[in-house]
Amino acid sequence: MLNQIVFAYFAVVILFSAIMMITRKNPIHSVLFMLLLFFHIAGVFVLLNAEFLAAVQLIVYAGAILILYLFVVMLLQVDREVKSARANRFWPWLAVFGLMIAAEISLLVLRGSFPAGNDQTMRMAAGAGVRELGMDLYTKYLVPFEVASVILLVGLVGAVMLAKKTEN
């Protein structure tokens, strides 16, 4: 019961801040709502006994990525944003279209059935989950882990290569 209330709270805030995020004129506001959203998603993760992920969510997403966004947003003059239209001219149609997608997905999802899982905390105590995670990550998912590192490298190289001031 309590869980449900907590979940409801998180869900409401998440959806609210999402909607705010995509409707703000000023991207900086959007970024801030995004921050809010991430926090609450982290909360949902906690609710699902994924404390480690919650942490990652906060540190990487909120801490790193969003801040990066913030920098760039500020780097490029955004005051233009205030004057000009925020959405392209079809936005009402697209909103309706969005509702269609939502309806369809949720319809299909609800009509569907998932393998009966029972909502109980994982057998290993909180925190121990992290070790399990680590073990899997470095044994079973070794290759993907390495690949992920390469991806980051590519991102790095790419970003530097593209964005660094042009010589000559």
Added chain:
Amino acid sequence: MVPLSWYVLLSAVLFTIGVVGVLTRRNVFIVLMSIELMLNAANINLVAFSHYLQDLTGQIFVIFVITVAAAEAAVALALIILLARNRGAVYVDEFNILKG
């Protein structure tokens, strides 16, 4: 007890909001963040499932998703900076020399 379907529904709606954002907003940053919304929707799914399935794969998947998102964001922002530099364009609908 929170039924699984609630999480799924939440993620579905979040996903949709992301889609709408991608489709409607002119500001490229917000478009990018909307995509992040969609990713997060997927993440919620993954974590929820992994919880209900008593299986960690979902969580691991999420870690990778976040990593990728970071790299993607880096490249994206680099390109945006280039465009802003070369053409002063930060609006998605300003990227339309190429068409036809």
Added chain:
Amino acid sequence: MLELIPNQLGYPLLSLLIFVPAAGAVVLLAVRNANAARWIALLFSLVELGLCIPLLTNFDGSLPHMQFGESIPWISAWNINYRVGVDGISVLFVALSALLTTISIMVSWTAIQDRVREFMVAMLFLEAAMIGVFMALDLFLFYIFWEAMLIPMYLLIGVWGGPNRLYAAVKFFLYTLVGSVLMLVAILAVYFQAGGTFDVLALMNHKFDHTFQLWAFAAFFAAFAVKVPMFPFHTWLPDAHVEAPTAGSIILAGILIKMGAYGFVRFSLPFFPNAALFFTPAIMALSVVAIIYGAYMAFAQSDFKKLIAYSSVSHMGFVTLGLFALNSQGLEGGLLQMINHGVSTGALFLAVGVIYERTHTRVIADYGGIAAKVPIYAAFLMIITLSSIGLPGTNGFIGEFTIILGAFQMKAVYAVIASLGIILGAGYMLWLYQRVAFGTVTNPHNEHLADMNLREIAAALPLVALVFVIGIYPNAAFQVMHASADNLIKLVHAKTQVLPSATQAISALAGN
């Protein structure tokens, strides 16, 4: 049933016939000098022609079987073999292709000045493909050659053609392509229906179920009818002919459009006899329409080449009429008429080319009265004209008469209408001749026209000779066909359980 008699000669004759021109094309790629290119091309085409001598002398006309057969596994996964052979139906066309290619090269000697080497490469490549089409006994192989022909022909028209060549070239290419891709699908369907074989002989023996036959026949028809060309798929032909260079027109009229008819005989009839019978009324109707319609079109033309092109439509109408009469007169007449048309129309285009090279106009009105200036040319043109209007003693008569005879036995009314076509034929051809050769010279340019030179006469003579040889002793050709033709008819009737309707013409004439 038909079988493939392995090649008894010490050397792979048919493969040589296919690959000698191809080799010539490759050799030419290395040549720079235009004149050298001409001579080398001529040399190779003559060698090819020489190879036809053992082909014809060693061919045993008494057998219906495929001779000089060669069969090498090619793509075993699809059960595709490099399988070639000739029978009484195809052997003559091989020889004709070789002859006409040589002649085309000779007439292009001075007419083609630009990119001579490429031109000759295209010619030889084309020859290889054409000969391959007539020899292929594997549907896949056949289709390869069939399509490969398009490339050089497209270039011949497009690069060395007249002012409106681009339109003509593309029209030719697309028209033919659309037709043949449908055939491709049908070929695949046939392959699976017959349990995974492209072997023509095996397919001849396979009995397809009726509805399948209808569809497959229709698809093959799309390809062949366009090539022939049958009414109403003929409109690419005039354009192509008008724009193509002389050599192109000769090959186009002489060989390419025969392949449609050849396809009917080689594939459509033996594979899908029931469908053939089912469609016969429609096809014969289309044929007579083509005969009359083509003749009328010819009357309306003011362009030398266009007129001849439309006359081809009319003549090919005779061919299809004969083939689908499904009796030996019609079939053999049709086959002979294919050769005749190759000879006569080839010669006609040669004649046009000769005069065009001097005057650079194809407008009939620009001529008139040249008979006085160029007597040899006039005589040549007269002979060909007569052969094309089917005067007895020339090849044209034999073909048309036997065809009409065959058609008459199948359904008399078609023969009657077709004979009307003969009257019209005489009309437009003689009118053409009159406008070109008779009267007084009206166009000052023609005052000092040079008569045919030795090279041109040399190119023309074999055709003139054939006109009379076939006209006076057609059995020489018929004897080669008999066995194969009879066998084909037997096959069709055996598969359809319909007995040859030799002399029911009386009732046919009565229309019942």
Added chain:
Amino acid sequence: MSITLQAFIKQLLPIYPEFVVLVMALTVLLLDLFVDRQHKAILGWYSFTGIAIAAYMTVKLMGVRGAFFDGTILLDPFASFFKLVFFLSCGLGILVSMKYLDIEDIHRGEYYSLMLFATSGMMLMAAAGDLIVLYLGLELMALSIYVLAGFMRRDSRSNEAGIKYLLLGAFSSAIMLYGMSLLYGMAGTTNLNGILVFLRGADLTNPVIFLAMVMLIVSFGFKVAAAPFHMWVPDVYEGAPTSVTAFMSAGPKVAGFAVLLRVFVHALEPVQSHSSDILAGLAVLTMAVGNVLALSQSNIKRMLAYSSIAHAGYALVGLAAATAQKSVVVDGAASVMLYVLIYAVMNMGAFAVVIMLRKAGARGEEISDFAGLGKTNKAAAFLMLIFLFSLTGIPPMAGFVGKFYIFKSAVQAGMVWLAVVGVIFSAISAYFYLRVIMLMYMYDPKEEFRPLQSPALALALAVAATAVIVIGVRPAEVLEFARASVAGLL
């Protein structure tokens, strides 16, 4: 639990090729610091040798089969076949790049390392036995190519291509991810075999499964440029540096088909009754869009972009056939594999010729720039002739063999209608290919110019042309190879 080095090396065996490519990519980055701007081509040849070595290893590993790293990595003929195709396209891509990069003045080490990264990503996609690896491989490839597309930093067209590709790519992979999450939620595992096992026992009317399948189709369809997910293709192809366009018209598309085959023929095999119909529909739409829109293009790169869409359509026909009937799986899949191989070769060849026309000053991308090429540069024109007829599917070029096999398996699967539609569209396609030939041979050159020439480019053209002719005339071996490689899927 400490493991000796040998043991570790031994463990890595199945991913040696990927390993090599990655190592080369990294070393290129390092070497870049020591090579001055005039001699960057060295890096090109260096990476080329890397590709060669990787190819050699892949061939060596042909014998080994199985699932490694807890089933996340598969080593089977199927994967090997595609790896070789990737090496082919990457190798050709590198060869056609060198001179071009000089002209564009963007000759940098990163270029080659990114190509290698992209290649390794594709290899992982082909070898993935697990949704996670698949996702990461795909992202690795995609990310590298986003950067490559935007590689001409000072050219805003290139930047635009990059950002467009990135935005849409991220969008599509978000959709894919959502689909994957649902799949995971159903099956409880991300392992492809696990998913197969689950679906075998599952109730297939469950809409969630369908939803997941659809989302995967959308995102993979995006990668292979299937309509209606194709719209990025023309823009990105036009904007990106031509050499990159050449590369990405081959590599990523082929990788996309590798994944499509792996997922829809193998993992989602039980739901084929649905996927097959959908794929057939997409195939028709794709062929239509590609061929029809290509007719009215004036920019050769755009034209080839649409043509590549059309070719994706043909390949999808084969895929639909493969998923339509159990009896056709081998031939259907093999036809797709053979087709993408041939397509990669002939398309790279065509782009190589386009690159030859790139001359300082003019971009040389207008179709009209081909006017009179038959006079000014016989060899280039003749090669282009071969590639274009091959793309049209006229024998005796390889393109015909590819199409033939595709339509053959379609007919075999009883999809005659699909084959008919396909051949009709390929007949239409003849028109716009012929237009180029027409310009080359039937018009006179606008102005004299010396096309780009370099040993690398010559080598690339030679390889492509020979391959096109040889496969066209003697397809038996390649065909057998493709058929044998299907084994990995079953």
Added chain:
Amino acid sequence: MLKYALIPLLPFAGFLIAGIFGKYLKERAATVAIGGVFGAFVFSVSAFLDVLRGQVINENLYSWIAVGNFSVNVGFQVDQLTAVMLMVVTTLSTLIHIYSVGYMHGDKGFARFFAYLELFTFFMLVLVMANNFLVMFVGWEGVGLCSYLLIGFWYEKKSAADAGVKAFVVNRVGDFGFVLGMLLIFVTFGSLDFAEVFKAVTAGGITQRIDLLGMNMSVVTLICLLLFVGATGKSAQIPLYVWLPDAMEGPTPVSALIHAATMVTAGVFMVARCAPLFSLSHTAMTVVAVVGGITAFFAATIGLVQNDIKRVIAYSTISQLGYMFLGLGVGAFSAGIFHLTTHAFFKGLLFLASGSVIHALSGEQDMRKMGSLRGRIKITYAVFVIGSLALAGIFPFAGFFSKDEILWNVYNADTLGRLLWSVGIAGAFMTAFYSFRLIYLTFFGESRMDHEVEHHVHESPKIMTVPLIVLAFFSIFIGFIGMPLVEHGNKFAEFLAPVFPAASHAEEGAGHGLEIMLMVFSVLVAAAGIVYAYVMYVKDPDMPKKRAEKWPRMYDLLLNKYRIDEVYNAVFVNGLVHRLAKFLHTVGDVKIIDGFINWAAAAIGRTSERGKKLQTGFVQEYAFTMGLGLVVLMGLYYVLK
């Protein structure tokens, strides 16, 4: 055997030599040519003698066409009928060759002319010697070809070229019937050999009947009618006679040889050859007789008023051919052939003589520009009169015997014999009238010549006059070979008897008395014609004008040959061919077929352009399209499940 083969081959050899080496031979070509035909003549004589000795031969040279159950040989047959034709053809051919040497002297196409004549002789001989329909058809079309070439001999003259084409095409129309006839013969009898076909016929048992356009007729009838269509083409009978008058554009010797003596009689010969067939079909015979009779009368009426000397003779030819068919039609085959023979000689004579006149007047053909020539060119005058008397059928000239035998048979013919007989008599009257009208206009009255023409008038050289004299001799005496009222029938009929079925002989019909009466009557009629002509054109020269003014319509109609040519031109040449062709081309090919093709192409092009517009370059619209695709696919769940 060789002997017979040589008969056609010698002229052919002559043709090849004169044709190929004409450029070098020049006038010597004539010698070659004459050698050729004379050789043929010699062998023909010997062949004729063989036949007289009763040695009829029928030999096949080689198998020509053999396809399935259809097989035709190239073969020759020399029986009585052929023998007669051989004599006629070779004799006239030789004479006319000789005559031409003088007539064509100095023409730049001299060698070509003789080559053509040789070729013609060859084909004509093939025609008469053929032993089956197909070989006969070869000669049949071959002579047509030569007539085309010779009519258009002076091809610079448009009218000449036109006339040639007209002749050929009109003949083709006839041949259309001939060909169909052959086809029907083959499917009925399974062969095209005369011998076999006629054997089958006489054996009887050919009873198939056909419903054609509602009429029910026997196969034989249909065959005969079709063949007769061919005959009307060659022998210029209604409705296909129109080409013959125009054929006068050719050089006069050609008119003599081809359009009077030989080729135009091929139709008659062919019907006679097929006598066994025709005699089986009463209907067909009637048709032949009626067409012949009408043509005889109709052509004569036109002949009355023509002013071109050659055209008058041309129409008289048509009319005489009509008589021949009239005879054949009533079963008097030998009579028909007899008239053919005599006609060949005197009509050949008339043409050559007129040629001599034209030659004398340096090319003038209009009788209104002649007159009072009888003193100036005596020989020509003399032979002209002889020829005309023969034509008019005055005793004892050749025409008398043959024509009267025909009329006598017609009179006795069962069906509408009397009617046709009276038509024939009327024709005879007109014949006499116009032939003497011609003589009076040309040789009597005062001169109406232009001056320079006048003082160039000269008699033709020996080489022309000698043949004239020879022909004149024949025109007088040839008739006696068919003299009636002698012991057991006339020799000619007797000679030909074996090749013809026993015709209803007049002897059975009525006694000699009636026959003599009719003869006298017809002679009187002819005489009347001559006198009337004399009155009109010598006694009272402006009488014609009065007559013309009295019946202007009538006169006009005759002068313009009933405007048949105009009608044919309007209906067939312009209407059914050229107009229709233009229409079909513009509508059928250009508008409909190509119209559709180009429309389709354009449609695809438009679609392409429109489609391009969708590619707006806006990322979000691309994304939207993807989303749309997603939605649709998701929706498919409800369709597919």
